[in-house]
Amino acid sequence: MLDFFINFVGAIGKKFINFISNIGHFFTFFANTIYWMFRPPWYFKKIFQQIIDIGYFSLPVVGLTTFFSGMVLALQTYNGFTEFNSETTVARVVLTSITRELGPVLTGLMVAGRIGAKMAAEIATMRVTEQIDALGTLGTRPMQYLIAPKIIASLVCIPLLVLIGNTIGILGGYVIAIYKLNFNPNLYLYSTMEYLQLIDIIQGTVKAVVFGLIISMVSCYFGFNATKGAEGVGFATTSSVVISSVMILTSTYIITALFFG
Amino acid sequence: MKNKLEKKIIIKVTDLFKSFNNNVVLKNINFQLLEGESLAIIGESGSGKSVLLKNIIGLLLPDKGSIEINNVEMVNLPRNLKEKILLDLGITFQHGALFDSLKIWENIIFKVANKEKMNVKQGKQLALSIIKQLGLQPDILDLYPSEISGGMQKRVAIARAICGNPKILLFDEPTSGLDPVTGSLIDKLIKTAVRTVGGSAITITHDMASVCRIADKVLLIDKQTISWSGTPEEMFKSANPKIQEFIKPINSEIFFK
Numbered sequence: 001m002l003d004f005f006i007n008f009v010g011a012i013g014k015k016f017i018n019f020i021s022n023i024g025h026f027f028t029f030f031a032n033t034i035y036w037m038f039r040p041p042w043y044f045k046k047i048f049q050q051i052i053d054i055g056y057f058s059l060p061v062v063g064l065t066t067f068f069s070g071m072v073l074a075l076q077t078y079n080g081f082t083e084f085n086s087e088t089t090v091a092r093v094v095l096t097s098i099t100r101e102l103g104p105v106l107t108g109l110m111v112a113g114r115i116g117a118k119m120a121a122e123i124a125t126m127r128v129t130e131q132i133d134a135l136g137t138l139g140t141r142p143m144q145y146l147i148a149p150k151i152i153a154s155l156v157c158i159p160l161l162v163l164i165g166n167t168i169g170i171l172g173g174y175v176i177a178i179y180k181l182n183f184n185p186n187l188y189l190y191s192t193m194e195y196l197q198l199i200d201i202i203q204g205t206v207k208a209v210v211f212g213l214i215i216s217m218v219s220c221y222f223g224f225n226a227t228k229g230a231e232g233v234g235f236a237t238t239s240s241v242v243i244s245s246v247m248i249l250t251s252t253y254i255i256t257a258l259f260f261g
Numbered sequence: 262m263k264n265k266l267e268k269k270i271i272i273k274v275t276d277l278f279k280s281f282n283n284n285v286v287l288k289n290i291n292f293q294l295l296e297g298e299s300l301a302i303i304g305e306s307g308s309g310k311s312v313l314l315k316n317i318i319g320l321l322l323p324d325k326g327s328i329e330i331n332n333v334e335m336v337n338l339p340r341n342l343k344e345k346i347l348l349d350l351g352i353t354f355q356h357g358a359l360f361d362s363l364k365i366w367e368n369i370i371f372k373v374a375n376k377e378k379m380n381v382k383q384g385k386q387l388a389l390s391i392i393k394q395l396g397l398q399p400d401i402l403d404l405y406p407s408e409i410s411g412g413m414q415k416r417v418a419i420a421r422a423i424c425g426n427p428k429i430l431l432f433d434e435p436t437s438g439l440d441p442v443t444g445s446l447i448d449k450l451i452k453t454a455v456r457t458v459g460g461s462a463i464t465i466t467h468d469m470a471s472v473c474r475i476a477d478k479v480l481l482i483d484k485q486t487i488s489w490s491g492t493p494e495e496m497f498k499s500a501n502p503k504i505q506e507f508i509k510p511i512n513s514e515i516f517f518k
Contacts, residue, residue: 133315133320136319137318
């Protein structure tokens with residue numbers, strides 16, 4: 001019985017130490033990446049390729065998600081506020097929800113699924129096939145050549161994607177309000193512009209930058225530290241998406257609380 | 262003996278120990294690679310040959326011991342200095358380790374292109390001049406590694422290693438998975454690279470025919486340490502049971518006639 005208890009406590013202790021050790025490794029990786037991001041050489045071709053991949057090719061999925069979210073939001077809000085002054089309320093709720101929360105979070109989650117998984121799988125495959133080792137022996141630092149371009153491109157693209165997603169989401173709400181709910185277009189647009197706050201845009205952009213950092217850092221970290229062949233690539237990919245998503249949802253609360261709490 | 266003493270020591274490994282999670286992989290490893298020498302390291306799968314190579318190039322840190330390349334101690338050397346030394350080395354990995362996202366010609370000239378600016382035409386010409394020596398066709402230059410066979414990938418990896426004429430060549434199983442004709446071609450190339458450039462090479466291999474063709478000296482890693490060393494000729498006369506196991510499948514006379 002005592003042996004069982006000791007083993008049980010030992011197993012928990014081991015897991016806890018591993019957890020703390022992994023957090024330490026992650027922050028070392030984070031600090032290393034930031035250090036190498038600001039040191040030459042900068043691989044502009046790689047950065048440009050990543051910008052196209054992360055920014056341009058994520059546009060359809062981000063656009064569709066936010067457009068339909070805006071539409072759903074307009075419909076749901078109208079159903080809930082039909083007894084009140086729904087024309088201004090719907091515009092206000094759609095605008096505030098999209099710019100403060102749904103735009104950044106949905107964009108973040110979509111990019112985590114599409115780009116985070118791709119980054120983790122790509123880097124993990126390079127790790128388990130010794131390509132990263134080979135890079136180091138060919139006069140190139142993997143942190144600068146592989147990781148830094150992905151982080152820089154994410155920090156550039158995700159805020160832009162959020163701004164575009166916000167606009168498309170508001171447009172989705174507008175389409176439903178005008179063509180299905182028969183609102184007055186001028187009044188709806190006027191209400192939207194009236195309630196548009198600079199602080200909401202700033203908060204959304206801050207969230208986008210933080211999400212960009214989370215997605216790229218977490219994905220690169222899991223990819224870079226992958227082991228055990230194909231199984232390791234799968235583990236890195238799944239972990240990067242799950243942990244990025246959880247961190248996005250956690251950090252969105254913290255940022256919202258800091259701005260409006 | 263006198264000639265050997267006069268030769269410069271290129272790589273010197275002294276009392277090297279390496280273990281993973283209390284599992285000892287290498288212990289008390291001592292050897293030297295001399296200028297112009299081609300050294301073959303043999304041993305069973307899992308005997309630690311690739312681990313030894315990774316210790317030499319700094320991808321793994323030994324638990325104990327010293328590794329000198331051109332009289333510079335590599336263990337605990339600052340990263341930037343280590344990188345400078347590694348630039349003088351041509352290395353192939355066991356599975357090729359070609360970059361999937363780059364074309365064949367970009368893979369081959371990767372290191373040289375990092376050092377000096379060159380346009381696409383110059384880069385392709387340089388890559389072409391190297392793959393010709395390896396019996397590869399020019400039309401593969403614009404393909405990606407996934408579009409060529411495993412044997413071709415292996416040869417491209419060797420092309421990448423010898424591009425820029427490095428003085429120290431380290432090959433991890435360069436002929437495994439290749440047909441005998443191509444294997445023989447690679448061996449010839451390794452020998453030529455050592456003789457013409459005045460370089461030195463360490464080749465990890467299971468291919469005893471290859472050992473006979475390329476090696477000036479052979480090391481056997483067994484039971485985590487170097488259990489035998491000598492020339493290929495001495496190897497065929499050796500009574501060491503492990504050496505006997507290695508040479509049994511081949512007829513030595515074929516190679517020495």
